[in-house]
Amino acid sequence: MRILRVFNNNVVLARDALGREVVATGRGLAFGRKAGQDLDESLIARRYVTAQDAGLVGQMLSEIPLGRITLIEEVFTQAVKELGATITSAGLIAVVDHVHQALERARRGERMDYPLRAEVAHLHPEELRLAERMVADLNASQAVRLPDGEAFALALHLFAAATGAGCLQExxxxxxxxxxxxxxxxxxxxxxxxxxxxxxxxxxxxxxxxxxxxxxxxxxxxxxxxxxxxxxxxxxxxxxxxxxxxxxxxxxxxxxxxxxxxxxxxxxxxxxxxxxxxxxxx
The missing domain is CATH 1.10.1790.10 (PRD domain)
Structure with a gap:
């Protein structure tokens, strides 16, 4: 893979063998590297191939601590697996961004409203159960704690994975x-x-x-x-x-x-x- 842009030591934009723009993450992945050089693929922890603007995705991920990205991916991937669904790069990026923003709001003490509480609890009990466990796992691993209500939003992300919805709004x-x-x-x-x-x-x-x-x-x-x-x-x-x-x-x-x-x-x-x-x- 050829590096197109280095965002920080852990996030790069690269072009793969199929000619696609790929956002790659991994600890120290881009340390001492620059655009035009080959990427050491053994250092890649995750690669994202998305229809979204890859440059914007890379910029967004570069602003999130790598450990937080990894934790969010792990708990969400496990929940999706138990649901019997599959996850796309776009779905994973959406969850990472959503949880990061929710954690930042919690850190600032901001309160969030969850207007679909009743619908989610009634229509998606299995997704909600898994989402509540996601919140517990995320909170057990970080000083900043997500409010319980975030489980309702995460349940919709799981529902999106199960139904192939393109985004949380869908x-x-x-x-x-x-x-x-x-x-x-x-x-x-x-x-x-x-x-x-x-x-x-x-x-x-x-x-x-x-x-x-x-x-x-x-x-x-x-x-x-x-x-x-x-x-x-x-x-x-x-x-x-x-x-x-x-x-x-x-x-x-x-x-x-x-x-x-x-x-x-x-x-x-x-x-x-x-x-x-x-x-x-x-």
Missing amino acids: AAAQSRIVARAIELIDGAAPGGIDQGSIHAARFATHLRYFLARAHTGAQIDDGTADIISAPLRGRHPDAFRLAEEVASLLGECIGIAVRPDEISYLAIHIARLLSSSTPAGQ
């Missing part, structure tokens, strides 16, 4: 889509639905992974609708009608048509949710 938007779908069903069910039930959690998870598939242009297309659509519509007409309404909502929010097989799977989840929420005696 993850928050997807979370609101899931909330709107659940509200639609809750409003249509007599007496509402049990939003704390396992069926509600499974429905929310199904929507999350639909959004992840839709993000890449993929949808379920396995012929399920040809087999079960008619009997499902006959046996659970309310569930199928709601599935079509949810599909319409999804299409409106993300700008794509939801395929018949996806609608059938939505109807299955909604039928279970309505059945489990039906008041006794009805």
Whole structure:
């Protein structure tokens, strides 16, 4: 790799063998080095290949202590792994920057508001559990302590990793889509639905992974609708009608048509949710 710019001893901008601009970090990576020289790749701890301006990314990382970058990466990577998701350079950079800024705010004694507390706690309990552990691990390793509320923001970063959302704002938007779908069903069910039930959690998870598939242009297309659509519509007409309404909502929010097989799977989840929420005696 050829050095393009040295930000400090630990962060450089370089060009790799594929011609891409790469931000590389590592302790002492650029000590005594300058632009135009080859990089000792054995010293690289992390390399970032991103669609963002690599120079700006390098500048941002150079302003964060290397030990802090490493700690944030370790705890976030472990949480993403337990979630069964993958992480992109852009996602990792976003988390490093977010946590660094949050720590600096905490150091200055500034208070933060977390407007999506209720939605995150309700819709993303697994991400929140992992995010709370991230906050605990980060606080155990530093003098500056993150407030507990940061777990809600970090849970959205985990949700972004799970769904392939490009940024925290996109993850928050997807979370609101899931909330709107659940509200639609809750409003249509007599007496509402049990939003704390396992069926509600499974429905929310199904929507999350639909959004992840839709993000890449993929949808379920396995012929399920040809087999079960008619009997499902006959046996659970309310569930199928709601599935079509949810599909319409999804299409409106993300700008794509939801395929018949996806609608059938939505109807299955909604039928279970309505059945489990039906008041006794009805």
